[in-house]
Amino acid sequence: MQGFIKTLFGDKYTLGVAGVCIFVAVALLHSPAAILAGAVLPVTLLGGAAYLARR
Numbered sequence: 001m002q003g004f005i006k007t008l009f010g011d012k013y014t015l016g017v018a019g020v021c022i023f024v025a026v027a028l029l030h031s032p033a034a035i036l037a038g039a040v041l042p043v044t045l046l047g048g049a050a051y052l053a054r055r
Contacts, residue, residue: 013055017048
């Protein structure tokens with residue numbers, strides 16, 4: 001069961017990066033700069049993937 005949970009959710013770093021990406025997207029969508037959410041989210045995801053690849 002532990003392997004299943006680890007495969008499904010990853011580790012704390014993966015969950016942290018996903019949380020930051022979601023937070024940035026929601027924050028942008030509720031701000032006057034909502035039009036930028038479509039451009040900033042892919043950059044945030046790529047930055048998170050680069051961070052996780054180095055770990």
